[in-house]
Amino acid sequence: MISRGRALRDQVYENLRDRIVNGGLKPGEALVEVELAAQLQVSRTPVSNALVMLRERGLIHDVGGKMEVSVLKLEDVVDLYWCRMGLDGVAARLAASRITKPDLKKLESYLKAWETPIRESDLSALWVSDLNFHRHIYLVSGNQHLVRFSEMSAELASVYRRNTIRRMSDPQSGTSRSRNDVRKEHHAIFEAIAAQNPDTSEAAARQHIQMVIAHLEQADMVLDAEVALVAH
Amino acid sequence: MISRGRALRDQVYENLRDRIVNGGLKPGEALVEVELAAQLQVSRTPVSNALVMLRERGLIHDVGGKMEVSVLKLEDVVDLYWCRMGLDGVAARLAASRITKPDLKKLESYLKAWETPIRESDLSALWVSDLNFHRHIYLVSGNQHLVRFSEMSAELASVYRRNTIRRMSDPQSGTSRSRNDVRKEHHAIFEAIAAQNPDTSEAAARQHIQMVIAHLEQADMVLDAEVALVAH
DNA sequence: CACCTGAATGCTGCATGCAGCATTCAGCAC
């Protein structure tokens, strides 16, 4: 699991980051250096370094000497999506002026997952497609700092995201957006970028995030605790 | 300079960050742990931790085992301002809906520096006012993540920023924006926020950054190496 | 039984030892 090639601290960092993002380490959970060091078969030093990095990203939090996985309130997630509103918009704008044929193909392929009906068990695949779709727009923008910021934002938000996919699949929930809503919003973004229209592209991207934020706040009123966040 | 109250690594981090941002440590300069440790009278450990943090923020860069202050190309700065285009816009939008009387007063006070003629020697004061003006809009937005991202972006860009103020004061340079241009753009932002108009506020904020980017790219053509960046 | 107090425990943050890697420089060969 931990190889000797790259710096241990970076590997530990990635390991912990992934566990936090995927929910293996839950919000509020304490991160104890010696435990983690024992798990990963390294000394405390690279673990300590990794914790410093995670703190810098906001994924963990310093609470009275101890380190804990950050606990995000709904308000935090909404704030993060407001950031995404700005960043995604600019990314789509830039992407519209730099898109190439192969990149278009790639974007289209990510959208395919939303066209076909999907088995319950494959909802995570839908999620991955969604991630890839948005990420690829950032890549096409050619702006590495935009990529960085959006990744930080997405990572942080995903700390909150655990019960997302299950909820989206729940047709009972009045607050759930239909898969079709998301599909249409994605398609609008795709079409605008394909047409190389910056203004329309940015507007479509922002509209998408706008819907997510509205949905989050509506879900907040209904659920208060458990939230139905669909696409990001 | 280094007290015993807070964690040494955080103090070292701030010390180095400030030195990088203010140009005391120049782009490309190597950061040697033992040297810095000796300067700051601490051991290598907190210095090493601080370097890890700085790397996470992009201020320094890992180059073959050694750590060096990041060297930003003009392209990087332009990319950062595209980020700011998105972030500043959203911040202004949110600020417009949350502005209060005292915050308006504060914003206005920051603008005053641009109204009155300023001695050459006081150009740095102008710069500080500009920083405060934009920062305060972020604060008023009430979105801590927006604040975080904008700070990261500004810090990084300022690695590049050293010859800014001097250039702005050079009336010979055909690429320089007049102080009056900046003043008017700031005023437009202020007025829109004061009027609590989200759309107008965002548009004004974006327009401001748009001008900065245009100016950067124009300056690039003219100077290629040394750039006349005015307000951020 | 509740509360207060002090000792033991656990964990972090900093210092330092140690090994490995790259770079450099000196000396030698051509």
Place this chain on the structure above:
DNA sequence: GTGCTGAATGCTGCATGCAGCATTCAGGTG
């Protein structure tokens, strides 16, 4: 003089020792 080789140097990354702080738990007191 130029180019190559090998040793010495310098620096990082990881492991571990050590001290301080907070938390906890046990035992005693009201």
